[in-house]
Amino acid sequence: MTIPPPGPAVPTPGVPARAVSIPAVPTPDVPARAVSIPAVPTPARKDPPDLRLAGLAVATWLTALAGLYLSVPVMVAVAVLATIGALALAGQLLRRPPNETRWAGIGRYGWIAVTVLLGVVCGSTATAARLVVRDATPLANLVTAGASVTAELVVRDDPRAVRGTTGRPPIYLVAVGSSWVRDPAGTRVHTDARILVLASDPDWRELLPGQRVIANGRLAAPQGGDLTAAVLSVGTPPVRLGEPSWAQRAAGTLRAGLQRACAPLPDEPGGLLPGLVVGDTSRLDPAVEDDFLATGMTHLNAVSGSNVAILIGLVLLLARWGRAGPWLAAALCGVALVGFVILARPSPSVVRAATMGAVGLLGLALGRPRAALPALGAAVVVLVVADPELAGDAGFALSVLATGGLLLIAPGWRDALRRRGVPVGAAEALAVPAAAQVACAPVVAGLSGTVSLVAVPANLLAVPAIAPATVLGVVAAVVSPVWPAGAEFVAWLGSWPAWWLVTVARYGARLPVGTLPWLDGVAGGLTLAALTVALLVAARHPLVRRLVAVVAVAVVVGALPVRMVANGWPPEGWVVVVCAVGQGDAVVLPVGSGRAVLVDTGPDPVAVDRCLRRLGIRTVSLLVVSHFHADHTGGVDGVFRGRRVAAVATPQWPEPATGREMVEAAAVRGGAPVAVVGTGWSYLAGRVALASVGPPQQLRGTRSDPNNNSVILSARVRGVHILLAGDAESEQQRALLDNPPPDGLRADVLKVAHHGSAYQDAGFLDAVSPAVALVPVGVDNRYGHPNAAVLGRLARGGARVLRTDTDGDLAVVVRPGRGLAVVVRGSEVGERGS
Numbered sequence: 122m123t124i125p126p127p128g129p130a131v132p133t134p135g136v137p138a139r140a141v142s143i144p145a146v147p148t149p150d151v152p153a154r155a156v157s158i159p160a161v162p163t164p165a166r167k168d169p170p171d172l173r174l175a176g177l178a179v180a181t182w183l184t185a186l187a188g189l190y191l192s193v194p195v196m197v198a199v200a201v202l203a204t205i206g207a208l209a210l211a212g213q214l215l216r217r218p219p220n221e222t223r224w225a226g227i228g229r230y231g232w233i234a235v236t237v238l239l240g241v242v243c244g245s246t247a248t249a250a251r252l253v254v255r256d257a258t259p260l261a262n263l264v265t266a267g268a269s270v271t272a273e274l275v276v277r278d279d280p281r282a283v284r285g286t287t288g289r290p291p292i293y294l295v296a297v298g299s300s301w302v303r304d305p306a307g308t309r310v311h312t313d314a315r316i317l318v319l320a321s322d323p324d325w326r327e328l329l330p331g332q333r334v335i336a337n338g339r340l341a342a343p344q345g346g347d348l349t350a351a352v353l354s355v356g357t358p359p360v361r362l363g364e365p366s367w368a369q370r371a372a373g374t375l376r377a378g379l380q381r382a383c384a385p386l387p388d389e390p391g392g393l394l395p396g397l398v399v400g401d402t403s404r405l406d407p408a409v410e411d412d413f414l415a416t417g418m419t420h421l422n423a424v425s426g427s428n429v430a431i432l433i434g435l436v437l438l439l440a441r442w443g444r445a446g447p448w449l450a451a452a453l454c455g456v457a458l459v460g461f462v463i464l465a466r467p468s469p470s471v472v473r474a475a476t477m478g479a480v481g482l483l484g485l486a487l488g489r490p491r492a493a494l495p496a497l498g499a500a501v502v503v504l505v506v507a508d509p510e511l512a513g514d515a516g517f518a519l520s521v522l523a524t525g526g527l528l529l530i531a532p533g534w535r536d537a538l539r540r541r542g543v544p545v546g547a548a549e550a551l552a553v554p555a556a557a558q559v560a561c562a563p564v565v566a567g568l569s570g571t572v573s574l575v576a577v578p579a580n581l582l583a584v585p586a587i588a589p590a591t592v593l594g595v596v597a598a599v600v601s602p603v604w605p606a607g608a609e610f611v612a613w614l615g616s617w618p619a620w621w622l623v624t625v626a627r628y629g630a631r632l633p634v635g636t637l638p639w640l641d642g643v644a645g646g647l648t649l650a651a652l653t654v655a656l657l658v659a660a661r662h663p664l665v666r667r668l669v670a671v672v673a674v675a676v677v678v679g680a681l682p683v684r685m686v687a688n689g690w691p692p693e694g695w696v697v698v699v700c701a702v703g704q705g706d707a708v709v710l711p712v713g714s715g716r717a718v719l720v721d722t723g724p725d726p727v728a729v730d731r732c733l734r735r736l737g738i739r740t741v742s743l744l745v746v747s748h749f750h751a752d753h754t755g756g757v758d759g760v761f762r763g764r765r766v767a768a769v770a771t772p773q774w775p776e777p778a779t780g781r782e783m784v785e786a787a788a789v790r791g792g793a794p795v796a797v798v799g800t801g802w803s804y805l806a807g808r809v810a811l812a813s814v815g816p817p818q819q820l821r822g823t824r825s826d827p828n829n830n831s832v833i834l835s836a837r838v839r840g841v842h843i844l845l846a847g848d849a850e851s852e853q854q855r856a857l858l859d860n861p862p863p864d865g866l867r868a869d870v871l872k873v874a875h876h877g878s879a880y881q882d883a884g885f886l887d888a889v890s891p892a893v894a895l896v897p898v899g900v901d902n903r904y905g906h907p908n909a910a911v912l913g914r915l916a917r918g919g920a921r922v923l924r925t926d927t928d929g930d931l932a933v934v935v936r937p938g939r940g941l942a943v944v945v946r947g948s949e950v951g952e953r954g955s
Contacts, residue, residue, distance in 0.1 A: 174498030176233050180240025181247075181502045185512035188248030189346055193256065196249035200242050207238035243502060248509040255350045259310040260302060264340045264351045272353065273300040273362070274316065276332045280325050282403065293325045294318070296349075300333075314350035315510075317343060324358035329373045331365035348510045368463045375464050376401055378601025379594065382612035390619035394612060397421055397587070397619065398594030399465040408762050409623055411727045416629035417558055417565060417576025418583060421622065432461050435592060464598060494528050497521070518564045526560025527553060530657070554580035559653060566639045567646025579629040586618035593618075627763065631734055691736045692944040694934040696808075696838040697870060697895075700732035701925035704899030704906070705752035707732060708845055708872055710838055712807035715739040719760060720834060720845055723897075724752045726759030732930060733764065741766040742806045744793070747847035748772050748831040749780030757784050761791040769795045770802075774819065774830035798832065810837045814862040816853055828875060829853040835862060839935055842867070844889055846874035854885035861888075869941060870895065870933050873915070877907025877924070886914055893943055895931050896924040 188196045214231045263270060274297040283292045295318040302310045318325070318336065328334065338355035364370065376399055383391040383404070392404035402410070413419045436457045440450035501521055504511055511517040531552045538548035558576045566572050573579075593615030601608035639645050659665040691698065691711075700707040702723030709732070710718040717738045723729045733741075744766050747753055760766060769788045775781055788795045804811040815833030823829045831847025844866070849857070854874070857866065871891035874881065876898040894915045898906045907924060915922050923931050923943055932944045 174236075174495045174502070176237040177240040177243070178498035178501040180237045181244040181505050182240075182512050184241045184244025185248045185505050185509040188245060188252065188509065189348070189513050193249050193252045196245045196252065200245040200249065203238045203241035203245065207235050207242065210238070211235050240502070243506055244509070244512070247506040248512075251348050251509050254313050255315070255348050257312060257314065257350075260312050260314055260350055263302065263304055263310070264342050267339060267341060268304055269337070269339050270305070270353075271303045271335065271337050272316070273333065273335050274298065274318070274359075275300065276328045276330050276334070276365075277315070278330055279401075280320075280328055282326060293320045293323070295320060295325055295328065297334075299350075312350075315348050316351050316353050317349050318353050318355055320355045320359075322356065322358040325355070328359065328361075329365040329369045331369045333362040334359035335362065336360070346513060372463050372465070374602055375399075375598045378605070378608060379598040379612070380404070381605065382597045382601050382608040383616075385609060386612065386616045387620075389623045390616040391612075393623060394590060394594050394597075394615050394619045397590050397622075398598060407725075407727050408730055408759060409626065411731075412623075412626035412630040415571075415573065415575075416579040416626045417561075417573045418579055418622070418626050418629075421583070421587065429458065429461065432457055432591070432595070435588075461595075464595070494525075497524055497528065515564060515568060519561050522560040522564065523557040526556040526558075529556075530559060531556035550581065550584055554584065559657075563646045563650035563653060566649045567642055570639055570641030570645060572639045572649065575629040575632055579625055582625045583622050586621040590615050590618035590622065631763075690930075690932075692932050692934050694839075694936065695932045695944070696841045696935055697836075697843050697872075697933045698732070698736060699872060699895045699897050699925060699931045700729060701929045701931075702728040702732065702756060702897070703752075704876065704902045704904070705755065706747070706847075706872070706876075706897045707756065708897075709733070709736060709738065710809045710811075710836055710843070712742045712809050716742050716807065718743045718745065718804075718806065718809050718811065718836075720745045721747050721753040721847075722756035722760050724755035726756045726762065728759070729756035730759035730762050733760070735930070739764050742809075743768050743770060743804060743811075745770045745798075745811075745832065745834065746772065746780075746784055747834075747845070748774060748827045749777050749784070750827055750848065751777075751780060753848070754780040754784050757787040761787055761793075766791050766793040769793050770798045770804075770832075771795060772830060772832045773797055773799050774827055776827055808838050811835070812862070815849065815857050817856050817860040820852055820856070823850070823852045824880070825850060831874075833857065835864065835868070841869050841933070841935060841941065843870040843872070843933075844868035844891070845872045848875040850875060850878070850880035851882040851885075854882035858882065858885055858888060869893065871915075871920070872897070873907070873911070875906075876902075876904070877911050878904070879908040879911060881908070881911045883914060886911070887918060890918055891915070891920045892941060893933055894920040894922045895933070895943075896922065898924055898926045900926040902926075 184199070188199075210231060214235070276295060276297055278296045280293045280295040283294055297316050297318055299312050299314055299316050302312060304310065318338070320336075336353065336355050336359050337357060338353040341352045341354065343349040343352050365373075376395070379395050379398065380401065380403075383394050385391075386394070388404070389406050389409050392402075392406050393409060395401035395403075396405050410419070413421065433454045436454050437450055440453050445453065504517070534556060535548045535552040538551060539545060543551070555577050558580060562572065562576075565576075593611050597608045597611040597615060600611065640648055695711060698709040700709065700723065703725055705723035705725075706721040707723040707729045708720040710720070712718060715737055717733075717736065717740075719729075719733070719738075719741050722744070741760060741764060744757075744760060746757075746769065749772070766788070769784065771781070771784060785795060798813055800813050800815060800817055802813040812835045813832055814835045816830050820826060820829045825848075828848035828850050829852050831849050831853070833847055833849055833853075834845040836843040836845060842864075846854075866885070866888040868889050868891050870893045871886075871889050873894050873896045877896040894912075896907050896912070912922050921943060923945065925931060928945045930945075934942050934944055936942050
């Protein structure tokens with residue numbers, strides 16, 4: 122008998138595929154043997170994500186967010202209506218006829234609606250309860266009266282220094298809960314309300330979360346949009362009551378040890394490493410922080426889910442190496458998670474990150490990856506109900522969205538890449554940062570008003586350095602109390618991957634098309650979110666996927682190079698740019714390709730650095746400081762950042778000392794010689810010819826001696842005469858009228874003195890008679906600058922008057938055959954003739 126060759130096994134649904142051995146039937150002259158039939162594996166069915174708790178979480182979150190801006194009666198009414206609706210709908214669904222086909226779809230969506238209504242009830246109830254405490258009448262009356270009070274407070278989070286006016290002591294922000302407040306009459310008001318302390322004494326910086334203190338200060342109303350009931354301005358040190366918990370003290374010891382270990386390191390990696398490990402950004406360079414924001418890497422500056430993931434990943438790797446089971450591995454990861462929370466301090470942001478990490482642990486312990494998404498929804502509900510203020514926290518939104526992106530988007534993208542032949546490791550490395558960035562992009566766009574095009578590649582380049590930097594930083598912190606020298610060595614090792622992160626952020630932020638403008642605020646975030654969801658849904662169809670790919674390639678290959686070559690800034694033929702740096706001066710004169718003379722630095726290192734980057738300035742041939750006030754010297758570190766400064770010129774008037782010391786220290790660090798210049802000094806480089814025409818004499822006893830002894834410069838660039846008047850006020854301007862320079866005071870362009878203040882001499886303005894008057898001034902400044910009468914006089918004299926607070930960066934350009942024009946850099950580039 123002839124046996125036909127065996128065919129493929131037919132898989133049975135629900136039965137795992139396996140090889141089946143069938144004994145052969147012997148035939149004449151043919152030895153009997155067993156024939157093994159290879160099994161054909163059954164294709165794995167991909168279960169859809171479990172979204173049952175998603176509606177509850179989203180409804181709770183959005184309702185709590187809305188409640189932060191509404192009143193208690195409104196939230197109570199919302200809770201009552203949602204409760205009635207949920208009960209009525211649930212009753213209808215429970216009474217539906219059994220075994221009736223038409224009810225199947227209605228029932229499924231009906232229960233989703235019930236879940237959403239329950240989320241509304243949770244969010245509105247929790248928020249209303251907190252609003253009752255925030256708006257309690259006794260404390261609210263004291264806030265309205267601006268009363269001076271004594272209060273017992275409990276520190277809730279790490280105090281942080283706020284960068285204020287350069288040269289002045291920082292202001293410390295301390296989030297506290299209150300036990301009681303005593304008014305001027307001695308009446309004690311008991312309250313659990315949250316208060317924000319604005320403190321000027323540095324002792325506040327040393328407080329640990331959980332510390333109880335007594336403070337005296339004046340109450341003021343908060344901005345709103347959160348659960349803060351009052352702002353307490355305090356000018357004295359806190360009176361401590363007892364000690365914080367042992368966990369907080371241990372965390373403080375470890376964090377201080379990490380800071381000491383990082384102290385010998387260079388400023389940029391040394392300031393970043395504590396931020397990577399425990400979210401301590403007290404030493405982080407503001408320019409590095411700005412670069413991380415521009416490149417979508419800002420989540421690395423604070424404790425986030427990535428820190429937790431790295432720690433859990435390391436422990437899980439060791440557990441698997443030791444052949445631990447799922448529950449034991451989860452338990453070990455849980456212990457490590459608790460230890461990390463103690464190290465990073467159990468502040469709200471750290472608890473949030475730990476909760477997101479616990480979501481992954483639950484999926485691991487249960488052996489069901491699909492359990493992670495419901496766990497994320499449950500975590501969102503629990504956190505928001507426990508603290509409704511999290512609903513308005515951008516960090517909370519980024520943590521939840523990043524975790525959701527990793528659970529919902531990354532697996533599909535990873536599998537798609539693997540099907541196209543991409544190795545497993547590379548597919549993971551590409552899918553994870555891309556999914557997290559897509560999920561977080563709407564929030565980032567709403568906050569910054571930009572969409573980063575370099576975020577995904579920057580985060581991809583950062584991936585190899587994050588884990589070693591974090592792990593080495595944790596090791597340095599742990600060993601610092603017992604072995605300081607070893608901690609310094611480990612921190613030095615960790616500074617190398619930290620340096621790589623700084624480098625990636627710096628060069629990513631400098632790309633001319635690294636970001637695209639976008640709507641800011643809620644409208645911008647919702648618009649990008651809707652567009653993202655639409656593209657993700659539509660991209661499931663092959664035709665739409667190809668269309669999106671073609672459009673993306675067209676944008677990259679077509680539009681971006683055009684922007685790089687002709688982005689409109691700096692404009693061709695520019696002779697002077699006044700930078701929009703806030704309430705301060707920063708004036709740029711072009712020497713040649715990538716080189717310039719800079720007069721003053723403005724108050725903010727980040728702002729002046731941005732302006733010089735936009736102009737493509739890589740070398741500052743000369744930095745002139747007109748005088749040492751903070752609004753002219755505070756940005757000096759930003760000038761030296763990433764560029765060479767050949768020399769620094771300073772005024773003869775040495776005050777204020779803080780500004781002078783700041784400039785001299787920056788020059789020493791940057792290796793730039795410093796020279797004091799007086800009237801009659803001159804300088805020539807490339808297209809720029811400078812001459813100091815003032816002050817003709819040192820003035821004393823004026824309203825502001827540093828202002829009146831500013832260096833006044835006469836500059837000529839490509840035949841255009843520019844007068845830079847520093848902050849010279851009416852006394853110095855009259856002295857200059859009495860002792861004019863050899864070429865006279867007439868100028869084509871005037872940088873108006875002292876931000877257009879009222880202290881201007883009418884005769885001086887008439888003698889200069891500029892065609893263009895440029896006013897560097899900050900938006901909504903508290904000095905009332907610029908003065909309307911001064912601007913009116915300049916305009917009546919024929920000057921084209923422009924100001925940085927309304928127009929942004931201002932450039933004067935020479936148009937061959939057409940004279941001067943002013944180009945304004947803002948949301949769009951426009952031209953205004955002079």
